Amino acid sequence: MEMLVFVILIMMFLINVPIAIALGMSAAIIFIIQDSVPLLSIMQRMFNSVDSFPLLAIPFFILAGKLMESGGISKRLIHLANVVFGRMRGGLAVVSIIACAFFAALSGSAAATTAAVGSILIPAMVKKGYDRNFSAAVQATGGTIGIVIPPSVPLILFGVAAGASIGDLFIAGIIPGIFIVVALTILVYVISIIKGYGGGEKYDFKEFLIALKDAFLALMMPVIILGGIYGGIFTPTEAALVAVVYGLIVGVVIYREIKWKDLHHIFSSSIQITSVIMFIIVGASVFGSYLTREKIPAQITELMLGISDNWIVTLLIINLLLLIVGVFLETAAAIIILTPILAPVAAALGIDMVHFGIIMIVNLAIGFITPPVGINLFVAANIAGTRFESLIKAIVPFILVMIVCVLIISFIPAISLFLVG
Numbered sequence: 571m572e573m574l575v576f577v578i579l580i581m582m583f584l585i586n587v588p589i590a591i592a593l594g595m596s597a598a599i600i601f602i603i604q605d606s607v608p609l610l611s612i613m614q615r616m617f618n619s620v621d622s623f624p625l626l627a628i629p630f631f632i633l634a635g636k637l638m639e640s641g642g643i644s645k646r647l648i649h650l651a652n653v654v655f656g657r658m659r660g661g662l663a664v665v666s667i668i669a670c671a672f673f674a675a676l677s678g679s680a681a682a683t684t685a686a687v688g689s690i691l692i693p694a695m696v697k698k699g700y701d702r703n704f705s706a707a708v709q710a711t712g713g714t715i716g717i718v719i720p721p722s723v724p725l726i727l728f729g730v731a732a733g734a735s736i737g738d739l740f741i742a743g744i745i746p747g748i749f750i751v752v753a754l755t756i757l758v759y760v761i762s763i764i765k766g767y768g769g770g771e772k773y774d775f776k777e778f779l780i781a782l783k784d785a786f787l788a789l790m791m792p793v794i795i796l797g798g799i800y801g802g803i804f805t806p807t808e809a810a811l812v813a814v815v816y817g818l819i820v821g822v823v824i825y826r827e828i829k830w831k832d833l834h835h836i837f838s839s840s841i842q843i844t845s846v847i848m849f850i851i852v853g854a855s856v857f858g859s860y861l862t863r864e865k866i867p868a869q870i871t872e873l874m875l876g877i878s879d880n881w882i883v884t885l886l887i888i889n890l891l892l893l894i895v896g897v898f899l900e901t902a903a904a905i906i907i908l909t910p911i912l913a914p915v916a917a918a919l920g921i922d923m924v925h926f927g928i929i930m931i932v933n934l935a936i937g938f939i940t941p942p943v944g945i946n947l948f949v950a951a952n953i954a955g956t957r958f959e960s961l962i963k964a965i966v967p968f969i970l971v972m973i974v975c976v977l978i979i980s981f982i983p984a985i986s987l988f989l990v991g
Contacts, residue, residue, distance in 0.1 A: 575600045575860060589900050590846075593907070594853035597860040612856060619855030620848050623807060624730050629844040630810030631721045634817045635679060636836045639686045641821025641828050643788040647672040648690055650785040653773045660762020662698055663708045664755050666691045670712030671751045674719040675792035679843075680901075680938045684713030684949045692953045700767050706954035707939075707964040708758055710946035711972070714935040717901065719747035721795060721810065723847065724901050724934065728927045731909035736806040737799045738924045742986045744796070746928050749985060750975050757971050787820050847902050854906035867911040874915050881919045885980055888912060889933055893973070896937025897944075904934055921983075928986040932976045939965055939972070 575596050582592035594616070601607040638644065651668040655661055669687045688709035695705040717724045720740035729736035761767075773781075794816065795809045804812060821828035828836070861867060878884055891912075895904050909930070916926040938946040941962055951958045979985050 575857075579857070589903050590849040590853035592853070593850075593857040593903060597857040600860060601856075615856055615859055616852040619852050622730055624726060624736055625848075625851070627721070627726050627736070627807040627810040628723050628847060629840065630807070630814050631723060631726075632679065632843050633837065633840040634721075634810065634813035635682055636840050637814065637817030637821050637828065638673075638788070638791070639682065640832060640836055641817060642825045643785075643791075643820065644669075644673055644686045645690060646781075646785040647788050648687065650781040650789075653778050653781040656773060658759065660759050660767045662691060662695045662700065663705075663758040663762055663767065666695070666705075666708050667712045667715075667751055667754045667758060670709075670715050671719060671747065672788070674716040674747070675721075675795075679723060680713045680716040680935065681945050681949055683716035684709055684946045685953070687712065688950055688953045692950065696954065698767075701765070701964070702954050702956050703960050703964040704761070704765070704767075706947075706950035706956055706961055707968055709953070710939050710944070710950035710961070710965065711754060711968040713946045713949070714938050714972070715747055715750060717931055717935050717938075718743050718750060718928075720744065720792075721806070721813070722931065724905055724931050725927065726806065727851070727902055727905045728909060728930060731906055732913050732923055732927065734923045734927055738990050739927050740796060740806060741800055741989045742924045742928050743931070745985050745988055746932060746975075746979050749979070750932070750972070753971050753975050754968070757967060761967065787824060791816055791820075850900060850902045851906055854903045858907055858910055861907070862910060867914055870911050871914045871918060875918055882981070884915070884919055885921070888915065889929070889976060889980055892930055892933035893936060893940075893976075896934040897940045897942075899937075901934050901937065904937075905930065922987060924990055925983045925986045929976065929980050932972075932979055936969060936972045936976065939969060941965075 578599060579592055579596040582596060583589075587595075594612075598609075598612050601612060602609070648665065648669045651665040651672065652661070655664045655668060658664055666687060669691065670683050673683050673687050688706075692705045692709050695708070696702050716722070720743045722740070722743060725739045725743060726736055728734065729739050791813060795813055798804045798812065799806055799809050818828075822830075822833075874884055874887060877887065892904075892908070895908060899907075912930070913923065913926065916923065921929075938944055941947065941958075944965075947958055947961050947965065951961055
């Protein structure tokens with residue numbers, strides 16, 4: 571029966587059944603056939619999987635990101651980044667990466683970061699003579715920072731699934747996020763020198779002060795959120811609600827770029843995104859409960875540890891598995907399914923669970939830019955007006971750099987744990 575559930579799952583994937591339905595139905599069918607479990611019991615398990623206080627942070631952070639995106643904050647952050655880095659060779663490409671880091675600290679979503687920043691910077695890069703595919707690849711990769719730098723929806727999901735502190739996970743994501751930003755900035759700078767892209771933008775100190783003043787309220791949001799969590803003032807869930815209130819005040823009252831009539835669209839789109847994530851969680855929870863009942867995580871732990879008693883080899887295998895899964899499976903589903911399976915392996919290797927959470931999230935982030943499913947590539951290609959297939963060659967250097975980053979983060983725990991204490 572253990573194999574049958576995976577056969578059913580794969581068959582559903584092949585006929586394009588939505589991930590949430592495929593996960594839930596494959597396990598539910600086995601429950602009903604094998605144990606005659608009533609449907610009501612399965613529904614109760616699904617309800618219990620989302621009956622969690624920490625999960626309340628997800629809709630609030632999504633709403634906060636939407637408010638920031640619509641409230642004019644993204645363009646102010648981009649302008650500040652352009653004033654600071656625009657004069658560099660490949661300045662707009664560097665600005666794209668830096669702006670993604672700023673926006674990541676507001677949205678917590680890879681696709682949202684790609685869309686919000688890319689809609690402004692990809693046309694600007696193309697206009698300045700940057701290759702269209704390179705511009706899209708830069709933005710797609712920059713968007714992956716959205717799930718590493720806190721607040722991050724995937725980090726919340728991992729914290730719930732692994733029983734790890736979400737506050738510690740948020741703090742742990744800061745340095746790895748900055749590390750990835752630096753690595754990607756170096757890459758786009760080198761490519762821009764080779765290709766002769768950009769440079770020459772001139773801004774004086776007065777313009778910098780004006781841009782900094784204009785973006786000050788946007789820069790304060792991550793400071794308030796992370797400072798409040800780290801200082802013990804509020805929990806991550808409470809921080810999400812604070813972010814929503816802050817976003818409303820800034821967007822509606824101070825910047826006045828959000829009109830009252832816009833709120834309906836902002837709230838409804840946030841609800842739609844939240845619904846998709848929650849639907850995936852309930853489907854994955856049924857699948858995960860079957861795996862747990864059959865002790866499949868324990869079997870996999872024993873199998874992986876039996877391959878080699880060398881923790882380096884085992885960690886490399888885990889990274890390879892996460893990279894492969896991230897290519898084909900939606901991030902939320904991957905986290906809910908794989909965390910109960912891989913967390914015991916990580917614990918057996920003596921890996922701190924917060925550190926393992928960062929390893930998992932960075933690996934899965936690479937899936938956003940890896941063909942054939944990479945969602946960020948589709949978003950960036952649509953904005954750039956280019957074909958998905960034409961981005962494959964341009965994205966390869968970025969994937970390689972991201973893989974190097976995840977290996978360094980994996981084998982140097984201090985990068986993730988330095989601020990956690």
